[in-house]
Amino acid sequence: MHIADKFSKRPHDCGPLMLRYIFTRLGSFIPTFIGVTLISFMFIRVLPGDPIIVMAGERGMSEERYQEMVVKLGFDKPVIQQYWDYLTGVLQGDLGNSFVTKKPVWDEFFALFPATVELATCAMIFAIALGLPAGVIAAVNRGKFFDRALMSTALVGYSMPIFWWALLLIIVFSGNLGWTPVSGRLDLLYYFDDVTGFMLIDSVLSGQEGAFKSAVHHLVLPTIVLGTVPLAVIARQTRSAMLEVLGEDYIRTARAKGLSPTRINGVHALRNALIPVITVIGLSVGVLMGGAILTESIFSWPGIGKWMMDSIFRRDYPVVQGGLLLIAVIVMIVNLTVDLLYGVINPKIRKR
Amino acid sequence: MSDQATPAAATRPSALREFWYYFSENRGAVYGFWFFVAFVLCAALAPWLAPYDSAEQFRDHILQPPVWQEGGSWAFPLGTDPLGRDMLSRLIAGSRFSFFVGVIVVSIAVSGGVMIGLLSGFAPRWLDTIIMRIMDIILAFPSLLLALVLVAILGPSLTNAMIAIAIVFQPHYVRLTRASVLAERQKDYVTSARIAGAGLWRMMFVTVLPNCLAPIIVQGALSFSTAILDAAALGFLGMGAQPPTPEWGTMLAEAREFILRAWWVVTFPGLAILVTVLAINLMGDGLRDALDPKLKRS
Numbered sequence: 001m002h003i004a005d006k007f008s009k010r011p012h013d014c015g016p017l018m019l020r021y022i023f024t025r026l027g028s029f030i031p032t033f034i035g036v037t038l039i040s041f042m043f044i045r046v047l048p049g050d051p052i053i054v055m056a057g058e059r060g061m062s063e064e065r066y067q068e069m070v071v072k073l074g075f076d077k078p079v080i081q082q083y084w085d086y087l088t089g090v091l092q093g094d095l096g097n098s099f100v101t102k103k104p105v106w107d108e109f110f111a112l113f114p115a116t117v118e119l120a121t122c123a124m125i126f127a128i129a130l131g132l133p134a135g136v137i138a139a140v141n142r143g144k145f146f147d148r149a150l151m152s153t154a155l156v157g158y159s160m161p162i163f164w165w166a167l168l169l170i171i172v173f174s175g176n177l178g179w180t181p182v183s184g185r186l187d188l189l190y191y192f193d194d195v196t197g198f199m200l201i202d203s204v205l206s207g208q209e210g211a212f213k214s215a216v217h218h219l220v221l222p223t224i225v226l227g228t229v230p231l232a233v234i235a236r237q238t239r240s241a242m243l244e245v246l247g248e249d250y251i252r253t254a255r256a257k258g259l260s261p262t263r264i265n266g267v268h269a270l271r272n273a274l275i276p277v278i279t280v281i282g283l284s285v286g287v288l289m290g291g292a293i294l295t296e297s298i299f300s301w302p303g304i305g306k307w308m309m310d311s312i313f314r315r316d317y318p319v320v321q322g323g324l325l326l327i328a329v330i331v332m333i334v335n336l337t338v339d340l341l342y343g344v345i346n347p348k349i350r351k352r
Numbered sequence: 353m354s355d356q357a358t359p360a361a362a363t364r365p366s367a368l369r370e371f372w373y374y375f376s377e378n379r380g381a382v383y384g385f386w387f388f389v390a391f392v393l394c395a396a397l398a399p400w401l402a403p404y405d406s407a408e409q410f411r412d413h414i415l416q417p418p419v420w421q422e423g424g425s426w427a428f429p430l431g432t433d434p435l436g437r438d439m440l441s442r443l444i445a446g447s448r449f450s451f452f453v454g455v456i457v458v459s460i461a462v463s464g465g466v467m468i469g470l471l472s473g474f475a476p477r478w479l480d481t482i483i484m485r486i487m488d489i490i491l492a493f494p495s496l497l498l499a500l501v502l503v504a505i506l507g508p509s510l511t512n513a514m515i516a517i518a519i520v521f522q523p524h525y526v527r528l529t530r531a532s533v534l535a536e537r538q539k540d541y542v543t544s545a546r547i548a549g550a551g552l553w554r555m556m557f558v559t560v561l562p563n564c565l566a567p568i569i570v571q572g573a574l575s576f577s578t579a580i581l582d583a584a585a586l587g588f589l590g591m592g593a594q595p596p597t598p599e600w601g602t603m604l605a606e607a608r609e610f611i612l613r614a615w616w617v618v619t620f621p622g623l624a625i626l627v628t629v630l631a632i633n634l635m636g637d638g639l640r641d642a643l644d645p646k647l648k649r650s
Contacts, residue, residue, distance in 0.1 A: 164622025290496030
């Protein structure tokens with residue numbers, strides 16, 4: 001809304017304004033990014049206990065080796081210098097190594113990231129494919145049976161503890177019906193190298209019979225679980241946006257012209273109602289990442305969420321620190337893109 | 353809205369009645385409200401309502417199904433868990449934790465958020481910018497992840513989970529309060545109060561704040577349910593209340609390995625969370641309709 005206001009006040013020059021908007025938005029991105037790195041930098045230093053001793057584990061460590069580690073990790077330098085080193089490291093993709101696997105955090109993150117992206121994308125497609133029509137149908141039938149039924153269901157979905165929802169679905173579909181597997185991304189029967197990291201694509205590329213089907217079977221329940229809350233949010237948002245648009249004069253004009261209700265609702269109204277819905281979809285990325293932690297932990301889905309959770313339990317601090325930073329930066333980039341796109345797709349802004 | 357000028361004592365009953373009139377137009381909200389009242393009573397009277405102590409183990413009644421299923425008995429209407437503890441008693445005891453989580457998280461988040469938001473709305477521009485940037489930074493992290501990491505720093509317990517959730521919720525109140533404050537400050541009554549010589553504190557808390565409360569109350573109701581959900585999620589992940597606390601999320605985590613053998617140990621705690629959260633959300637929707645002057649039909 002605030003963007004629209006910004007533009008509508010000065011109706012005559014769009015080009016420079018759009019540019020200025022992009023720059024202001026980018027300008028607020030940089031301080032936020034620095035703040036986020038500061039928080040993740042501080043994380044390892046506010047933890048109770050000495051991270052080097054934690055790293056040594058139960059066996060402990062000799063005094064010499066301890067001093068060596070202090071120098072290696074830079075703990076002997078002033079804090080400002082440490083932060084500067086951390087920041088320059090981050091910008092070069094160096095987030096340190098995992099205490100447990102000794103591999104670079106950056107590499108581990110991007111090896112597991114496709115699994116989470118795949119799950120989140122499927123969940124989002126599921127949510128949009130069901131949420132948009134549900135919202136439109138509810139708005140068109142305002143106050144009638146369909147509206148009430150759909151919106152009650154949406155509110156239940158919105159209130160759903162998804163970890164419990166996952167367990168229920170496992171009881172019914174894996175336990176009682178035996179339709180879907182309980183965990184992982186693929187049956188152990190199949191093995192092939194990662195090409196893209198997306199199981200749905202890799203399983204087709206591998207050419208093995210049944211691999212794709214197995215991948216889909218593994219994906220169904222996690223997708224439903226992760227998509228439930230966004231589905232409810234999108235349905236509710238679509239309904240209220242549609243109701244607002246359906247009250248506009250141009251819709252009345254379209255009706256007076258004798259256009260079919262399908263065309264009015266589907267083309268004239270939905271197009272404009274989509275604008276706030278797209279914002280909501282963009283803003284759900286953070287929610288999806290939070291939900292991914294729960295969903296991936298329950299379904300043993302080898303993605304970022306499970307990796308973070310395991311690392312928290314293992315006290316693998318560099319992983320928690322690096323994962324926290326990367327997730328925040330990705331969420332920030334997505335939000336920035338949504339904001340910029342919002343400026344581009346809103347025809348009100350484009351015309352003026 | 354025109355009755356703001358009349359003395360508070362005279363308008364109070366009618367304001368309440370007016371609120372109830374709009375609130376009760378939404379039937380779902382009324383159901384939600386009554387369920388919430390029942391939930392609060394249940395939490396308050398838990399020790400007297402529960403048939404047994406929540407920690408008492410009946411060793412010869414392990415995993416007994418609920419009463420309507422074969423093998424169930426009226427002694428344990430909702431069955432028993434793997435340690436032979438009465439499910440009903442544990443659920444009733446759990447309502448206390450959820451209620452406390454909601455109350456404490458919302459009070460911390462609202463009081464802190466409103467203070468910072470007011471300050472930000474009245475502060476010079478540089479301070480306002482700094483505060484809003486800090487809020488942007490907190491909002492950049494997915495809330496459940498940030499709460500998890502905060503709990504990992506503070507150590508897993510229900511208290512720390514509540515603190516973490518309250519911190520994560522704070523920025524929403526800061527933004528909401530600041531936005532309303534900035535809108536209200538433009539209005540004539542604030543200018544007239546300033547000309548009449550009202551000091552900064554009076555302006556903030558007596559003149560402006562009461563007129564910003566409606567969206568904050570609605571957000572408070574909605575956060576109450578989100579707080580319950582998040583605390584249960586943290587409990588489920590082992591980072592909230594620790595077993596044997598009968599917190600609903602923790603109960604679910606304990607019951608996980610029995611999901612295919614004993615459906616009731618998994619179903620009931622989750623159902624309790626869902627129904628409570630749903631009732632509060634219904635109430636929140638009703639509150640929004642009743643308090644939002646834009647939606648009011650005059």
